[in-house]
Amino acid sequence: MPAYNATRFLDRSLAAVLTLQRQGTVEEVIVVDDGSTDGTAAQARDLGARVIQMAHQAGPAAARNRGSKEASGQILWFVDSDVAVHPDAGEVMQKLMVDPTLVAAFGSYDTNPPEPGWLSRYKNLIHHFYHTQGAGEATTFWAGCGAVRADAFRAVGGFDAARYRYPSIEDIELGDRLRHVGRIRIEPALQATHLKRWRIVNVLRTDILHRALPWSRLIRERSGLADTLNISRLERLRAGLAGLFALSCLTLVADAGLWPLPLVLFVSAILANWRLALFLNRQGGPIFALFGLVWHQLYYIYASATYVWCMFEARLGRR
Secondary structure, three states: OEEOOOHHHHHHHHHHHHHHHHHOOOOOOEEEEOOOOOOHHHHHHHHOOEEEEOOOOOOHHHHHHHHHHHOOOOEEEEEOOOEEEOOOHHHHHHHHOOOOOEEEEEEEEOOOOOOOOHHHHHHHHHHHHHHHHOOEEEOOOOOOEEEEEHHHHHHOOOOOOOOOOOOOOHHHHHHHHHOOOOEEEEEEEEEEEEOOOOOHHHHHHHHHHHHHHHHHHHHHHOOOOOOOHHHOHHHHHHHHHHHHHHHHHHHHHHOHHHOHHHHHHHHHHHHHOHHHHHHHHHHHHHHHHHHHHHHHHHHHHHHHHHHHHHHHHHHHOOO
16 A cells, blocks of 8 residues: 555555455555655554555655565555455455456445545546446556556566656556556456545646546557547547537637537537436436536546647657
8 A cells, every 4th residue: 555645544544454454355464655744654553554664755656666575465456545445355356366367456436435525426436437337358457456466567567666756547557568468357346435535626637647648648659549448439439529519619609500519519428428427317316417427528628638739749759
């Protein structure tokens, strides 16, 4: 568990993992304090974890690599400090990793995030929706609640800590290397509660600077677009509809009589996301579903715009 200034989470996140250790489904619990300025290290020790302290803040990729060097088990299970695994997670993970052809497996957030704000609920439910819909064989990895065989992890060189010094797509990049070694699986039964509060500013910063931008660069560097999770072919079609809707709204400035065009595109976008709409409605009602779908169209637009930017960036030879 990499942890930076995580005192507000450890009573739930670390306690949940330590419970699994007492049950016998986890062999050892290692917390890597990534240069925290609060009492994270002391709190982790008081709760009963083995604590390793980094000399300075180096990012979760470096912290996970450091903890992996100290781990003695054959399975490395990574859990973020703001994630509380479910009580049955240890048993689920053990059953998964019995399969020798499986080099990695990961789960998803559950549908009960403790933060009451609609944006926090939306972000966590979106994660649950995509990971549940994408259950089965995967070409990526998630380190929020995911395990890797130690020999495979070390064979591919672990997380790229030099490239990803801040929380980013270091787990996705690792998954891209692991998929050439063996099978990766998304297991919807492996669930955890996300304790983070999301606000508009940190959503935009995370989604654009720490997700869409490095992910777009990775896609252009490697084997192109993988047909997985939220960058599948169908998702790219939905993003295209959202972009066309945004452009059609601009035409109203020139001619208000063109209003049927954005209306048709908006209805098309809703229909294309109908399964998501039904899911959000079940979780929070029609108003919540409407807010979530509108924000999701905005997400498609700024994520796609970031990828387009990276295309120009590559042509210009800029990094």
